[in-house]
Amino acid sequence: MTDHPADSILVLLQATATGELAKSTAGLLGAAAQIGTPVALIVADSAQSQALAEQAAAAGAERVLVAEPDSSSAQLPVPMVDALAAAAAAVAPDAVLVSNSIEGRDVAGRFAARTNAPIAVDVVGVSRDEEGVVAHHSVYGGSYNVDSAATFGPLVVTVRQGAVEARADARPVAVETLEVAASNAPAATIESFEPAAESSSRPELRGATRVVSGGRGLGSAENFALVEELADALGAAVGASRAAVDAGYVPATHQVGQTGVSVSPQLYIALGISGAIQHRAGMQTAKNIVAVNKDPDAPIFEVADFGVVGDVFTIVPQLISALSERKR
Amino acid sequence: MKIIVLVKEVPDTYGERKLDLETGLADRAASEAVLDEISERALEVALSYADSAPDTEVVVLSMAPESAAATIRKGLAMGAASAVHVTDPALAGADLGLTARTLAAAIRRTGFDLVITGNLSTDGSGGVLPAMLAELLEVPNMTALSVVEVTADSVTGTRSADDGDMRVRAPLPAVISINEALPDARFPNFKGIMAAKKKPFETLSAADLGVDPEDVSAPASIMTAIAEKPPRSAGVKITDEGDGGTKIAEYLIENRLV
Numbered sequence: 001m002t003d004h005p006a007d008s009i010l011v012l013l014q015a016t017a018t019g020e021l022a023k024s025t026a027g028l029l030g031a032a033a034q035i036g037t038p039v040a041l042i043v044a045d046s047a048q049s050q051a052l053a054e055q056a057a058a059a060g061a062e063r064v065l066v067a068e069p070d071s072s073s074a075q076l077p078v079p080m081v082d083a084l085a086a087a088a089a090a091v092a093p094d095a096v097l098v099s100n101s102i103e104g105r106d107v108a109g110r111f112a113a114r115t116n117a118p119i120a121v122d123v124v125g126v127s128r129d130e131e132g133v134v135a136h137h138s139v140y141g142g143s144y145n146v147d148s149a150a151t152f153g154p155l156v157v158t159v160r161q162g163a164v165e166a167r168a169d170a171r172p173v174a175v176e177t178l179e180v181a182a183s184n185a186p187a188a189t190i191e192s193f194e195p196a197a198e199s200s201s202r203p204e205l206r207g208a209t210r211v212v213s214g215g216r217g218l219g220s221a222e223n224f225a226l227v228e229e230l231a232d233a234l235g236a237a238v239g240a241s242r243a244a245v246d247a248g249y250v251p252a253t254h255q256v257g258q259t260g261v262s263v264s265p266q267l268y269i270a271l272g273i274s275g276a277i278q279h280r281a282g283m284q285t286a287k288n289i290v291a292v293n294k295d296p297d298a299p300i301f302e303v304a305d306f307g308v309v310g311d312v313f314t315i316v317p318q319l320i321s322a323l324s325e326r327k328r
Numbered sequence: 329m330k331i332i333v334l335v336k337e338v339p340d341t342y343g344e345r346k347l348d349l350e351t352g353l354a355d356r357a358a359s360e361a362v363l364d365e366i367s368e369r370a371l372e373v374a375l376s377y378a379d380s381a382p383d384t385e386v387v388v389l390s391m392a393p394e395s396a397a398a399t400i401r402k403g404l405a406m407g408a409a410s411a412v413h414v415t416d417p418a419l420a421g422a423d424l425g426l427t428a429r430t431l432a433a434a435i436r437r438t439g440f441d442l443v444i445t446g447n448l449s450t451d452g453s454g455g456v457l458p459a460m461l462a463e464l465l466e467v468p469n470m471t472a473l474s475v476v477e478v479t480a481d482s483v484t485g486t487r488s489a490d491d492g493d494m495r496v497r498a499p500l501p502a503v504i505s506i507n508e509a510l511p512d513a514r515f516p517n518f519k520g521i522m523a524a525k526k527k528p529f530e531t532l533s534a535a536d537l538g539v540d541p542e543d544v545s546a547p548a549s550i551m552t553a554i555a556e557k558p559p560r561s562a563g564v565k566i567t568d569e570g571d572g573g574t575k576i577a578e579y580l581i582e583n584r585l586v
Contacts, residue, residue, distance in 0.1 A: 016491050076470065076487075076496060077459075100455075101490045102472045109459030110469075112425065118549035119424050121454035134552065140345045140451070146352070147553035155549065158456065188468040188498035191484075195492040210585075234586065252509065258341050258450055259366075259508055267585045278341050284560055288585055290576055296567070303560045306579045310568025318573025323586060326577070 004063070007036035009133075010093035012084055013056055014103055015044050017195045021055045023204060024099035024161050026168075029060035031159055032097055033168035035128040040064045041087045041178070043080050053175045060168020065090070065178040075187035077103060079180075081110040086180045088115065093154050095126070095133040100158035112156045114183075119156040120148045124163040133157075141258060141281025160262065162207020196253075202228075203237045205254060210267045211286070213239030213256055215279075216247060217272020217293060217312060224249040226316050227271055233323045239263065239283075241273045257282035271312045275300025292316065329384045329480065329500075331374040332435055334445040334457075335367040335403050337396040341450050352551040353421055354451065356395065363399050366446025368406070368513035370506050374444055375407045375514065377478045385409050387438055391419060391430055397529075404524035405516030411527070412438055416534040418541040423549040426541060428460035433537035435465060442483060443503040447472050458505040468498035474509035 009032035014022040021042075032038035040061035042052050045068060053064040067083035084107060088096060098108040100122050112119040120135035127134050133155050137146045149155065205211065212234060214227035224244070231238045239256040240249065256263055258278035268286035273279060275291070275298055283289070284303050291304035292312050301307040308315055339345040339359040346358035371388065378384035388403035390396060391414040400411050414434050422430065435443060443465075448455040455471075462469030474493075475486035483504055484497045498504075516524070534541050566575060580586045 014490070018491075022490070076468075081463075102455075102488070103490050105455045106459040106469065106471055109456030110463040112456070113428055113460040113463035116425065116546055118547050119456060119460075120549055121424065121452070121456055139347065143345065143557055143559075144347050145553075145555045145557060146347075146551055148549050149552050151544070151548045151550055153547040158454075185463070186466060186468045186499075188470045188496050188502070191495040191497055193489075193492055193494045259448070267580070277343070281341065288583060289560075290579065292572070292576070296565075301565050302562050304565070305563035306576065307563070307565035308568050308572040308576060309565065310572045314570075315568055315572040315576070318571075319576045320573075322574050322577035323580075326581065326586070 004039060004091045005037040008039045008091045008093045009036040010087055010091050010096045011038050011040045011061070012096070012098045012104065012107060013040050013042050014099060014101065015042065015048065015052055017193065019048055021052055021059070022099065022101070024101060024159070025056065026059045027162065027164040027207070028097050028099060028159055029056070029168045030166035031126050031164045033060050034166055035126050035133055036094055037062045038168060039091050039093065041067065041084060043067045043069055043083045045069060050175070054173050057173040058170045060171060062171050063174045063176060065176050067178040067180045070182055074190045076190055077106040077110065078183065078185045078187040080107045081114065082183045083178065083180045084111045085114060086178055088154070090178065095154055096156045098156070098158050100160050105158055108156050108158050117154055117156050118150040119158070121158045122160050123157050124160050126157060138285065142285040163264070202231060203235065205237045205239055205256070205261050205263060208237035208263065209265050210234050210236035211239045211256070211263050211265045212236045212269045212271065213241065213273060214244055214249065214271045215241035215273030216243040218244065218249060221249045226312065230269065230271070230316055230320055233320050236267070241279050270300050270304070271316060273300055274298045275303065329381060329441050330387065330439055331377070331384060331442045331444060332387045332389050332438060332440045333367070333371045333374045333403070333408065334431065334443065335371065335388045335390045335400060336364045336449050337361050337390065337392050337399040338364040338449055338451040345451070347554060349554055349556060351421070352554045356393070361396065361399055363402050364446060364449050366448065366450070366508060369508060369510050370444045370446050371403055371406055371408065372511055372513040373476050373506055387412060389431070389434055389438065390414070391427060391434070393420065401524055401529070402516060404527045404529070405521045406514060407520060409527060411529045413529065413531045414537065415531060416541065418534055422541065424454060424456060424460065425546065425548060428457060428464060430534060430537060430539045432461055432464035433539055434532060435461065437537060441500045442478065445503070445505045447505045447507045458503050462503040465503065467501045467503055469503040470496045470498055471505040473504055473506045476504065476506060476510065
């Protein structure tokens with residue numbers, strides 16, 4: 001096994017069902033490059049691994065370790081944990097970065113427990129001081145900034161999706177095959193998989209620079225199209241309040257707030273959203289907030305940079321036509 | 329069948345939540361403490377299975393300050409048969425590693441066929457504890473389940489994974505976490521509240537579990553800095569006089585947002 005740089009940062013990359021690297025890749029490698037030398041780990045079969053390794057190098061991986069999943073790849077999530085443990089043993093990294101996704105959290109949690117490593121979760125940025133790697137957290141819906149670090153040894157970090165803007169420079173492709181000893185730890189079995197329907201060409205909510213969200217004030221799933229129309233006019237992602245999700249206007253994947261996605265876009269437009277504190281916890285770190293609501297006392301106005309008290313059904317069409325006129 | 333449901337007391341998200349800037353710990357006096365909603369849903373999964381399988385024992389388990397006892401008792405009022413409260417001043421500010429080791433020890437001591445947790449607490453939003461516990465307990469785990477079916481020897485469900493839904497299955501014993509697509513919890517009724525007072529409520533210290541919170545030979549995650557962000561202030565608010573949409577367009581253009 002080759003020697004790895006002393007300041008190696010091991011980054012677990014996830015592949016999607018369609019054979020691409022997950023969208024979190026660029027941010028993870030960007031974060032790793034800020035604190036050391038990014039060494040990526042990809043668990044994929046040999047048919048896919050070369051193409052994935054090239055994508056990883058293009059996104060800034062100095063080296064790419066490729067582990068072949070064994071026949072038990074339908075096991076959840078143990079083979080990935082075994083591969084990460086083998087990679088960490090080979091690389092001796094200063095930190096291990098994993099996406100704070102559903103899969104990533106499982107792998108990071110099991111890996112930290114297995115190796116008795118400290119873990120920092122839902123991290124929005126990383127840095128390095130004279131004592132080592134520091135993780136930055138945004139806590140209680142962005143009300144507090146908190147830093148954490150390991151007393152000693154490598155820190156396992158789950159990085160909030162879309163939170164890191166830094167990007168690493170492309171590197172030449174350098175691939176190494178990683179031998180993984182299966183732990184045979186008891187695991188759940190995946191019986192079938194139903195890929196999520198690719199809904200549209202709209203930007204993804206996580207990490208979007210602009211977000212247009214709708215709430216209960218839209219009144220129906222049909223009327224929610226107005227939110228999508230404005231989003232498309234702005235090239236924005238579509239979000240929603242929990243009330244709109246619970247009422248069935250949009251799928252839960254669009255939910256912004258305490259129990260949904262946390263966003264920090266340049267522009268957040270809230271339409272017909274009252275702004276319950278749980279919703280604000282997911283969007284109050286946006287740079288600019290615009291709100292439209294017919295209730296002048298709606299709490300959303302307490303955080304809005306520009307608020308309009310009025311009817312979304314007349315204001316939004318007017319806004320869309322003003323924007324399209326400007327484009328002409 | 330013995331089901332352990334992990335429950336957590338959290339500051340109510342309906343109010344302002346505060347951290348103590350001296351200690352970095354949650355300021356528990358600053359807001360109302362409640363049982364986390366996702367914990368209640370996890371308990372509902374266990375109780376609805378127990379309704380159909382009378383041989384089921386449901387235990388609520390929590391690691392929390394002494395003051396959280398009343399919140400944990402709500403789980404008994406909802407229908408759990410007994411409660412285990414791990415409480416120890418030395419566990420205040422425990423990192424995830426120590427928390428997982430302590431909870432795993434308590435789960436082992438209590439005995440279990442199935443452990444059910446919420447996918448993410450509303451205060452820490454970590455979401456890694458179910459996987460950590462499964463690793464320490466050497467059992468399978470399935471997280472983020474939106475549908476759960478428990479049988480005498482297995483658990484199956486639908487897992488809302490990163491890029492699709494998967495059908496998953498694990499033999500028991502196992503650890504699962506559920507998401508908020510699962511049904512709302514039942515309300516404790518008067519009878520339940522009265523009965524809760526007579527149900528077993530065990531209080532355990534770290535020493536009872538053979539856990540040493542002061543063991544510095546294991547690496548830990550520590551908080552190194554904390555700062556409060558200035559609260560966001562309201563900007564301009566106008567009332568629509570027929571030109572509200574145009575005014576927003578002007579605001580966006582002026583601020584170079586389009």
